[in-house]
Amino acid sequence: MKAVCISCGNQKTEPYKQCSRCGFRPTDDVSIAKSIVLSSRFRKRQTDEPPSKDELKAAARLIEAGDQYPFDERDVRRVLDEKAIALQPLSSAAKWQLGRFFALLFAVPIIATCIWLFRKFLN
Numbered sequence: 227m228k229a230v231c232i233s234c235g236n237q238k239t240e241p242y243k244q245c246s247r248c249g250f251r252p253t254d255d256v257s258i259a260k261s262i263v264l265s266s267r268f269r270k271r272q273t274d275e276p277p278s279k280d281e282l283k284a285a286a287r288l289i290e291a292g293d294q295y296p297f298d299e300r301d302v303r304r305v306l307d308e309k310a311i312a313l314q315p316l317s318s319a320a321k322w323q324l325g326r327f328f329a330l331l332f333a334v335p336i337i338a339t340c341i342w343l344f345r346k347f348l349n
């Protein structure tokens with residue numbers, strides 16, 4: 227087992243996949259974060275290790291029994307924060323710097339040429 231459906235407790239291969247039993251597919255950030263918490267992708271705060279198979283099975287049994295899994299808000303928040311970082315488009319700041327670098331690379335010879343032409347026409 228790699229992930230647990232947070233809606234029915236079924237086993238899934240990936241936390242963000244659609245459940246083959248109940249059809250639930252996490253689409254909003256919180257559902258995705260909760261699905262990741264109940265998967266082997268998650269790293270626990272205390273140990274930095276994924277939840278054990280037994281822990282995932284216990285969570286699955288709880289959800290299958292119709293109970294709410296007691297998600298730790300801090301775990302969900304942590305996944306949301308990490309996800310926000312991971313989902314940031316490959317940093318617009320980095321693109322800016324790259325753009326500035328090339329602008330400078332081209333600007334220097336162009337300006338130098340302009341100055342050279344300007345002086346040539348003055349003489």
Ligand SMILES: [Zn+2]
Nearest residue numbers: 231234245248
């Ligand atoms: Zn399900």
